[in-house]
Amino acid sequence: MRVSLKDVAAHAGVSIKTVSNVVNNYQHVTPAMRERVQRSIDVLGYRPNLAARHLRKGRTGMIALALPELGNPYFAELAAAVINAAAAHDYIVLLDHTGGRREQELLVSQGFRARVIDGLILSPIELETEDLRDRAESVPLVLLGERDYDLPYDHIAIDNVAAARAAVRHLIALGRREVAFIGARRGRSEPAQLRVRGWREELSAAGLPADDGLVAATDGWGHADGAAAMTRILDAGRRPDAIFAYNDPMAIGAMRVLHQRGLRVPEDIAVVGFDDVVEGHFGAVSLTSVSPDKEAIGRLAVESVLARLGGAAPEPRRVWAGYRLVERESTLGREAPEHGAQDRSVGPRPAGRPAP
Amino acid sequence: MRVSLKDVAAHAGVSIKTVSNVVNNYQHVTPAMRERVQRSIDVLGYRPNLAARHLRKGRTGMIALALPELGNPYFAELAAAVINAAAAHDYIVLLDHTGGRREQELLVSQGFRARVIDGLILSPIELETEDLRDRAESVPLVLLGERDYDLPYDHIAIDNVAAARAAVRHLIALGRREVAFIGARRGRSEPAQLRVRGWREELSAAGLPADDGLVAATDGWGHADGAAAMTRILDAGRRPDAIFAYNDPMAIGAMRVLHQRGLRVPEDIAVVGFDDVVEGHFGAVSLTSVSPDKEAIGRLAVESVLARLGGAAPEPRRVWAGYRLVERESTLGREAPEHGAQDRSVGPRPAGRPAP
DNA sequence: GGGCGGATGTATAACGTTGTAAAAGCCGCC
DNA sequence: GGCGGCTTTTACAACGTTATACATCCGCCC
Incomplete structure (x- = not known):
């Protein structure tokens, strides 16, 4: 079975929380203690259980990116940009494709496909303004692409x-x-x-x-x-x-x-x-x-989503990337x-x- | 805040577990009770917290797919096939790209990028046999593509x-x-x-x-x-x-x-x-x-990974998809x-x- | 030397879910 | 009416982590 904080704590002869403190780089840990714990971590090959961390913190460290289709190389390249931008913030990207169909886009926007995410970046094709207006979903949403919505969501696009x-x-x-x-x-x-x-x-x-x-x-x-x-x-x-x-x-x-x-x-x-x-x-x-500028679009989209985590609600904005x-x-x-x-x-x- | 089983239970005047039973379609629930709980679920808009479920069950419902690059349309189309195949089993796909670089492939194969996954599908380019031989990772791995490894992992490819x-x-x-x-x-x-x-x-x-x-x-x-x-x-x-x-x-x-x-x-x-x-x-x-046959490759890869969940260890096999x-x-x-x-x-x- | 404050470590209680085991309810039968 | 055997519901303990509040330790000042 996988090794947990408890095992490491037992091995190092300290409390669970101390191990947690070392893992999370908590400030007030003596170098001696830090090393001792770290050694146990290395010996046992401890790796944090993300599910538990997510449960405790209320965040999952994942955002979803929903694109019309991956076959179109533009979206594939854009996906790569988003994945990279998210990785820079220690975030993982969950990719979804809607086929550009309204039904799928609706499903995604309402979070039915993936309910593990902290935020959603959606590039809609057919979705209408009304579809989004009564979105009863607390996960932050950022829109991408050419559609022009009059809605309180961030929107990243070129002009x-x-x-x-x-x-x-x-x-x-x-x-x-x-x-x-x-x-x-x-x-x-x-x-x-x-x-x-x-x-x-x-x-x-x-x-x-x-x-x-x-x-x-x-x-x-x-x-x-x-x-x-x-x-x-x-x-x-x-x-x-x-x-x-x-x-x-x-x-x-x-x-x-x-x-x-x-x-x-x-x-x-x-x-x-x-x-x-x-x-x-x-x-x-x-x-x-x-x-x-796909890099910029990816980066701006990720930053916009992350800025809205934890209830922060900056003024919705339309961001123009370069071209x-x-x-x-x-x-x-x-x-x-x-x-x-x-x-x-x-x-x-x-x-x-x-x-x- | 989000509504949990506890809230629903309070609203319906039953125990938490009963609500859980309804949510999970447990067999022995009277129709009357089922409806009563369901009503509360609907009223409150309850949706299960996957992080908690994952923690409890030890599974995350996610598999990772690591491809050399998304820009190549072959891999993009393959990714789409895998996502679809996984969805058919209620699994979510986490996409990663390695750039075909050995270092990245190694990292992915050892699970450093995403430690939330139940299984991994990897399409290696530079990875060597030895890199995989001492893989100290319990997450099931399935290999894809043209490389020919003599290792105890499933391998899906065409001839x-x-x-x-x-x-x-x-x-x-x-x-x-x-x-x-x-x-x-x-x-x-x-x-x-x-x-x-x-x-x-x-x-x-x-x-x-x-x-x-x-x-x-x-x-x-x-x-x-x-x-x-x-x-x-x-x-x-x-x-x-x-x-x-x-x-x-x-x-x-x-x-x-x-x-x-x-x-x-x-x-x-x-x-x-x-x-x-x-x-x-x-x-x-x-x-x-x-x-x-990209559809087949995607389907077979997903099936192979899922067949190895929960410690099941079928004989490693090489599967040939059509072309x-x-x-x-x-x-x-x-x-x-x-x-x-x-x-x-x-x-x-x-x-x-x-x-x- | 007693008290104080900052630095360091610990015990405990969550987070939301499900598995287990036990309790409660129901049925028919002796 | 009580009892065995079933179904339905409940209480409780995990899963692995982090936050909170508390305990300890040290050096230092009055």
Whole structure:
């Protein structure tokens, strides 16, 4: 059986609490005593029982991170960032995936999946404001991502409208005049709304068309959805000279269709994605993309959750992490594609802390 | 504060244990009593404290899954499979990433990262047999992946040698005569060894060259490593007519280099990857790949861990999950690339349970 | 030398749950 | 009516930890 404080105490000939004091680095322990106890700890191979500690302290040392899906590399990279940030605070992350389904998101937000957690970081897709309004759950919640809620929860995101505008501005600066948007989700009120808005605003500001025929709604947000949307646009007879996609997988799916139709990227059609996932760096044509500062998002999310532990209730705040537009071959201007070229950054890097 | 069994008991006018019995669906509770207690539970909104339950029962209901990295979509998809399989047994998964570094893997295998778990599923990269031999940790361990250990732990994997042979056989059947291997890790004894062996065996069996000049060792296993390896092969003056890569990201990195050098896939060089990640389906040239049955691997891993809980110690076993070779454009034969073509399966689907 | 205060160690009671054993209630039967 | 055998409920003791309050020790000052 596992060795407990009691065993160590017996072995060292001291009280249980003294051992506990050593384990917890309590200040008033003589060096001699500390060493003596430590020796017993080492000999017996004592390791604290976290369940007991949790019970006693009322905290578990774990936070949950609920993402739509792990298959999307953006979320996988984000998860890695959160895990690292949490580890820096001696916190463990419990990962959950909702599939972006409202039902699952609701379940998670109400704590049914994991009732062992001190806090929850949730990246919702379909969840509506009302779903969260009557959340009868005391576990602190921090929201992530593009959805825009008017609710008393911390929300970490990049400025999606500004980022989308930067992407479209870049396309316009290249001389593109007909910029299609791929990926506003079909039949949903909110998601992708901010990126569509940025797209529309920037085009309007430049006096360019932003009609509905240029927006391709989709059911999901994967490669296949991007490919389907691109197919639909072309089959409808439109020939945009630029694409702005909701995320990188959709952009990549769209580029495959363009390739198959014999359209050249970027000569015939320039493409910009969103998320800057590694996959986009290594296609036959590398992908220009909006690159959110994932490290910052992860760090800020963890800090926000932890700041609300133990009943502390700071004013809810919206935190903006940084982003930048990374230009690659899919939007190259006149110059020939150059292998090994440095990434160039463009556009604002607002709020949050500066990226490393 | 949160409501406990005691509060419910007081509210319902019964003993604590009776409430506990209701919560746990204990058999001998009269319907009347059950309803009365249930009503109090509902009114007060009672939810069990898992920390206390864990302390009492000695189990936590959590298993850890330690993977090299989440950024690789194969591992992300595998993680999703494990999470689902665990959920089916009311188990929660705690995800950890080791970066494939021996030090981290050692730490995880010895339970230093998370000491709250009932079991551990570990996918090692650098860990050596000796590292595990003197593991002084009572938490059940199940191994995943290509490494081949002679140790008393369950090991879930596909038959890497056979799978590699199937991939190379496919290339040979297409008439390819010079098949390079990308991705044997540099300076390591074991990893990728099985896939290299399968590659070598199949080539030898066909009387084709399998010399060291056709093997490109790499430091990592990402896109960039694949690209670098491909560059090195070409710069060394070799002109293989086929590539077998350790995994899909490396294959994709290699294909980008081929594209930049003006070599056509599959006409000049056919490419086969390993893992069948979604990303490979949507490149300009879609990627033929060995597709392990990730669902089965996840399910088998969870079942193996859970079977060892509570001191049960079944005979250690090696379990083989199924796989198949999915042909796509990167190895198309004479036919022109055909959009929307059905995936074709080739090769064995051994052991494990059949895939759905 | 008695008292005082800070530093150090200890006994005990929680935290919320479940297993054990015993008590209480119920039934039919002699 | 009492008794055995069942079902249902209860009391109590763990599980391993930490917080609280108290006991002890030491040196120091008046």
